[in-house]
Amino acid sequence: MSVEALSSLDFFQQLQTHFSQIWQALRGRSELLDTLLMRAWQSFDLNVASQCEGLPALDCHKGCATCCTLRVTATAPEVFMLARFIRAVTPGLMKHGVDLRAQIAQANDVTCGVGEAGRVAARQRCPFIAQGACVVYQVRPLACRGLASYDRKACAQAASCRIDEIPYSEPHMQVRSLVQNALQSAMRDAGVAWGNYELNQALLTALDDDTLEARWLAGEDVLNAALVEEVSAQEMAHAFDLLKPAHG
Numbered sequence: 001m002s003v004e005a006l007s008s009l010d011f012f013q014q015l016q017t018h019f020s021q022i023w024q025a026l027r028g029r030s031e032l033l034d035t036l037l038m039r040a041w042q043s044f045d046l047n048v049a050s051q052c053e054g055l056p057a058l059d060c061h062k063g064c065a066t067c068c069t070l071r072v073t074a075t076a077p078e079v080f081m082l083a084r085f086i087r088a089v090t091p092g093l094m095k096h097g098v099d100l101r102a103q104i105a106q107a108n109d110v111t112c113g114v115g116e117a118g119r120v121a122a123r124q125r126c127p128f129i130a131q132g133a134c135v136v137y138q139v140r141p142l143a144c145r146g147l148a149s150y151d152r153k154a155c156a157q158a159a160s161c162r163i164d165e166i167p168y169s170e171p172h173m174q175v176r177s178l179v180q181n182a183l184q185s186a187m188r189d190a191g192v193a194w195g196n197y198e199l200n201q202a203l204l205t206a207l208d209d210d211t212l213e214a215r216w217l218a219g220e221d222v223l224n225a226a227l228v229e230e231v232s233a234q235e236m237a238h239a240f241d242l243l244k245p246a247h248g
């Protein structure tokens with residue numbers, strides 16, 4: 001399904017239904033979260049590609065991590081998948097003197113509780129940047145996937161607080177929002193905490209207690225201390241109820 005072929009509402013509803021069906025089919029199985037996220041990223045990639053046809057080329061490139069000083073938020077499945085990924089790669093990275101958990105903790109000391117504007121001013125880079133590249137690129141959150149720029153000079157100027165406006169790609173932002181909201185709505189229907197969490201703080205929490213994924217799946221809001229509410233949960237829940245498919 002594509003946003004282009006469907007209205008945004010139809011796209012959201014079909015994706016939300018699809019995520020809910022995956023949840024029902026895989027509830028209690030270890031592949032649930034990975035399957036949900038693979039589908040979310042696949043849907044994001046396909047739709048962004050089709051919507052960007054005919055638009056100017058992006059100016060993002062490997063080695064540029066200017067936007068990786070912005071606050072990153074992620075849903076619980078994204079946090080838990082990243083935590084598993086970090087646990088898996090840590091022994092290999094430690095041999096090269098790279099301690100991702102320590103890097104996240106150092107970043108969190110600077111970013112914990114700091115809002116969007118404060119994050120830009122602090123210029124704290126994401127703990128996953130190494131030589132300008134993202135070491136967790138394959139499992140980076142939707143928030144990272146949804147930021148793409150037509151002008152990297154403007155990104156650099158904004159990062160040093162010289163301008164406010166960055167020509168971000170609208171399709172990337174719109175599709176990220178639709179995919180993430182459809183996922184959150186399906187999580188809400190499944191009875192798990194469906195908020196958006198500040199990445200550094202949530203990841204540290206998840207890395208330090210490997211029982212949290214199971215407890216979250218059982219309905220506990222285990223990442224709540226890192227919750228970011230740009231829009232209140234009540235407003236979002238109301239919107240999800242209005243947007244839900246008639247049979248949902």
Ligand code: SF4
Nearest residue numbers: 068126128129134144
């Ligand atoms: S996770 Fe990767 S893409 Fe996202 S902010 Fe960090 S370095 Fe950048």
